Amino acid sequence: QVQLLQSGAEVKKPGASVIVSCTAYDYMFTNYGISWVRQAPGQGLEWMGWISVHDGNTNTAQKFRGRATMTTDTTTNTAYMELRSLTSDDTAVYYCARDHKYIYGWFDPWGQGTLVTVSS
């Protein structure tokens, strides 16, 4: 069954960094991209960025440039999103989603989400 499994919940202090992982199962990992989307408590969805698994190209929303890094490891079929210099505004559920190579916005499946709580 095609699925993305994300790492567990994290609690971080302001100023710290977090790495969220997203492991892909039952599809050719390099044939798709991965997008990262976050959702603050009670709020809507916010697209953070995208990585092409095939060649490592990325596009990161301006808001996160310099603070977020997206990478993949094709030996373990895992995508990673690192977010640095955390503040309380980064408290959110972070999702990865498989992103079709040629049909932009075709996001399926999504990971189950990783709650990142930033608190002193």
Place this chain on the structure above:
Amino acid sequence: DIVMTQTPLSSPATLGQPASISCRSSQSLVHRDGNTYLSWFHQRPGQPPRLLIYKVSNRFSGVPDRFSGSGAGTDFTLKISSVEAEDVGVYYCMQATQFPYTFGQGTRVDIK
């Protein structure tokens, strides 16, 4: 960035009756390749979003045919022909024509 505006933000629906959500973009979503990359997602509480529609009107695999998408340019609509109890939740449109991808604010659908 392209701003996506959904209306209404809340929609009390009646079981068995139709429902409709509008999504408007601040600029045309026609990509240079000629396609329009407008998607719709449905999110139930505590769950990740689920793809319903891609490229304006293409129903994703397994999505019931009571869901349909339409529109062009800057104006798009998601219609549910006959609302069922499982359709409650929040619906989001998203444009993927231009980076950064952007979502609408979300429309909450509940049952009257």
